[in-house]
Amino acid sequence: MDDITARSWDIADILARQLNLNLDVVIRLINMVEKDQCTIPFIARYRKEQTNGMDPDSLRNFTNLLNELRLVQKKCSTMIKTLQKQGNLDKKTQLSLQSAQTTDELDHAFAPFKEKKSSLANRARELGLDEAANSVLSKPNEVDLRKWVVKRTEGRSTLSEVETGVKYIIADLISKEKATMDKIREVFQPYRMQLESKLSASKKKEMEKKNSETKKAGTTDLKHDFKKGQDEDITKYQSYHDFICKLPSLKSYQVLAINRGEAHKHLTVKVTISKEIESKFLTWSKSHWTSNVHKQDILNLLKYCVEDSYNRLIKPFVLRKARSDLTKKAREEAVDVFSRNLKKLLLTPPLRGKIVLGVDPGFKNGCKCAVISSTGNEVLETDVIYLGSKNAKQKIQRLYGKHKFSVIAIGNGTACRESESFFSQFITKNRGSDLVYCIVNENGASIYSVTTEAQKELPDLDPNLRSAVSIARRLQDPLVELVKIEPKHIGVGMYQHDIPDTLLKTALGCVIEDCVTFVGVDLNIANESLLGRIAGLKKTQVKKIIEYRNKHGHFINRKQLLEISGLGEKTFQQCAGFIRISHKYLVDSEKIENNNNNNNDEKPEVETTEKGRKRKQKPSTAVKMKKARVDWKMNPLDQTWIHPESYELAEKFITNLNLDVKELGKPEFINNVKHAIYEIGVKKLADKLSAGVPTLQLIADGLSQDAGFRDIRSQMRRPLFRRGITSMQDLRCGTKVSGRITNVTDFGVFVDVGVGQDGLIHMSEVGGRWEEVKQCLGPNDTVEVLVKSVDSQRKRVSLRLIHANLSKTTFV
Known part of the structure; x- marks a missing residue:
């Protein structure tokens, strides 16, 4: 070297x-x-x-x-x-x-x-x-x-x-x-430094001037109204007007708030080092640089150099680095909050087989409504209703009578509370039905509605109605719908505007990738957005997969991907385990194709033109697909998360248990696999097959899946569905209620308890388990809470956590 x-x-x-x-x-x-x-x-x-x-x-x-x-x-x-x-x-x-x-x-x-x-x-x-x-x-x-x-x-x-x-x-x-x-790294540890923030001199003068003016006017209202164009209130940073804290004790939200206050010139901030530590470092430095010096004038010169170097160069560097490290850590923790919230949101269980009415609430432009089919692929009807109008109830009743939707998905934006009240009354009126409603995070829906992808999917719909479709689909399959939206627009977390866009985009993009690969993607029905989130696949490769599927029909086998130009062995290795080929879907599709093309084999190989000439007939798409299926056979293991590189080991495992891979997914097959793992143990089976324990465990879990393409999100906690609502006036201290989490921050959990205003479970109200709560809970999780206090005027509800499922999702 x-x-x-x-x-x-x-x-x-x-x-x-x-x-x-x-x-x-x-x-x-x-x-x-x-x-x-x-x-x-x-x-x-x-x-x-x-x-x-x-x-x-x-x-x-x-x-x-x-x-x-x-x-x-x-x-x-x-x-x-x-x-x-x-x-x-x-x-x-x-x-x-x-x-x-x-x-x-x-x-x-x-x-x-x-x-x-x-x-x-x-x-x-x-x-x-x-x-x-x-x-x-x-x-x-x-x-x-x-x-x-x-x-x-x-x-x-x-x-x-x-x-x-x-x-x-x-x-x-x-x-x-x-x-x-x-020595700098050794001595200047964060716990030996503290951060101090104060109200800036300019804002202090401004506040004193305003107080003087209010006294002259004979009023005791000391609130400061800023000039037009200024959006920061001086009281917003009141907690940091005289603030001192050791660096390790600073919370990420405090660091970000202080940084913002300093940027807006509300605060002056500095990091200080204890005199004891400074003295210790200077003593070492003088000893290090003058240990062998006897000449007095040079000794004095070097001692001066040490002090000058510390005061003018080293200390400013240490302080800058301390602030930089604080900000970096705070941003990372803020991104971590975003990531955890987004994971929970994306892994909300899909609502299968239900016709859904999506509602994008609004006053001036009305509530945009869209009825979506049970598969989510078809928009059955759209309409706009105005909550205060006379025909609003008649319009909704007509839509319900015609399409029999069973779930109403209401966006959580403007007029959400009023829409919730309206549809609650509608549900009460239709007693005996199975109608329920659910509040859905609508952040990013309006942005999606004007994108190129939305125009391709819903070309005949007005952008305002597209947002209602998006809201309904978010309930039917959050993962499929939310991958179409930039993560920063989804609106979960805290201080997103203080995080560099590249950092946020990269981190949250990784979360989406984790969720997509965790759930898996059916290669034959996934759209371009979903395929584009699979680890190892590039945009150009995704487009070629779509083109191949459109040209040759459904994929029969994972290894068909290797036929696609530009998709080699390395890419196949990285992405193959995260795609699925559902045999149930293939069989159903095959039946439909056969019914639609049952006379194809009887058509002549030549056809006659209008001028009487004969020409060779081009084979139909169905015939091409049928020929392709001759070359590629279905592999039951393609339905699982077992990687093709482990198929040989999986087949040995199945043979060792005297099972048939063709029975994969059937109850008896699953029970036998689970019984063998329980009775013999993974370690003994792995040793017997000369395999690694984690790999064999992964194979066993894959073979224990239900028949067809099972969605692993089904074991997650479902969103909260309601029939009626209460108002803030109905809440009483000591009342126990169920709620749906809307956001988790570094200082507490926000919970929708059905009164139109989220309540806050402060980090001190979780029974001393804050770190566990913060890591495990997220949007759409349901919790049991106790109402601590209600402030109707300020619209604040304080809650205490009673019960929550704190099991953490493991991404494998």
Whole structure:
């Protein structure tokens, strides 16, 4: 390894240490990610033996840190090459760059050498005082700085000027030296620092001026009304007007709120370091740089350099890094909140086989209504009703009488409360029916309604009515509908406007990928949006899959994907386990095709044109499909999440249990598999078949699925359906009610208890289990709560958690 790429740290060692992982696991992971280009979902599900069972979140954390360290390595090499070309590279600088483990540390070490960068140390170097500084450090007891005095040369004409220049260079070298950087990491730990925020001087004057004006006007109302165009209220940051907190104790929402307050010039913020820690670092630095110095003038010079380096260079760097780390961590936690909420939303169980009335509530433009078929593929009828009009009830009654919808999906936007009341009365009027309603998150529906995809799907519908269709379909299959919308528009989480768009888009895109691969996708019915979220597939490949399906008919076997141009073995390996081919769907489709084309075989091979000439007839699509089916046979294992690379092992397992793969999905087959696992144990069976325990367990679970294409979301918690509502006035302290979670933040859980205003379960009201609650609960989960307090005027409801299912979804 040459001097440019040689490093003072090993990337695998750092990953193992920082993430508390086995070094062998780290090395295998690096190879899978970088050499084999495996996707996270593929590694998480099909390479458990090699990762010791790491979940997707842990794997993404690993790859993010790996990418950061690779970026540091790449940037370091570029910087060293740049310095070589400039002739500014020495061993100390090279070692400082190579010891840096973050881009911040790299930038700090490289700062003096940036082009067009004017610094005190650089100006001293331009005067030719580098040699003098190096002499002071290498021969402190022999050096005589008068040697570098040059008469009538600005900056070097006197001994004092030479000493000043040398001090700047040495202070700079001290701040960049490897030993110094190592000591900085050791000493300046977050728990030794605190953050302070205060009301900014400008806002303080503004508030005092407003208070003075209100007193003159003879009123006691001290609320501040800002000028037109300003949307921030000074009381919004009141909690941070005189705020002090140790860095490790800061919550992510506090950091983001303080950052926003500072950006809007409401707050002044600073990080402080304890005097004890500063003294400790300075004592070490002076000892480190002056231990062998006996010459008094040089000793004094070096002590001054140490203090100057700390106050002018090191301390500002430490404080900047502390703020940067706080913000980075807060953003990551905010994104994590988004991710957990989005996962819950996407994994809400689909509503199968129900005709749904989707309602996009509104006052001025009325409530847009759309009746959707039980499959979700057909819009049966649309209409617009105005809640205050005389014919509103008649219109809904007519739609109900004609289509017999059984569920009403009401968007949670403007006029939701009034629409809820209207349809509750309608349900009461139709007693004896099985009618229920459900409040559905409508965020992003209006954005979707004007997209190109919406225009393709619903070309004949007005965009306002498309949003009603989207709301209904979100209830029928949240995953299929919500993948069409940019994650940031779905509106779950907190402080989304303070998160960089690229960070949010990447993180939430990963969540959608996890959910799609977790549930699986039927290759023959999935749309382009859904296929595009499968790990390992690119947009161009998805389009080719759709084209292939349109041209050749339904897929019979997973391996047919290899016939598609541009989709090779590597892509097939990464995506194959996440697609399904439902045999039930294929059989039903085959029957329909046969009924529609039962005379195809009787048609002549030639046909007569209008002029009497004969020409060869082109084979129909049905005939092409039939010929294709001769070459490709159905494989029952294609209905499961078992990967094709494990089919041979799965068949051995089935044979070992004296079962027939053709019986896959039948109750007796499933019971025999479960019984064998229970009686013999996975470990013994794995040893017998020379297989890994996680792989065999995955196979056993796949063989235990119901017949056909079973949706794993069916075991998740269903959304809350209601028939009637209450008002806020009906709530009483001590009342126990059921509610549907609408959002989870870092400070509490918002719950819809059916009164038109979400209540808040504060993090202190969950029985000391906040971390568990935060990780496990999300939108559409149902909880039992106790009403603590009701403030009708301020529209606030405080709740206490009584009961919730805290089982966590595992993505495999």
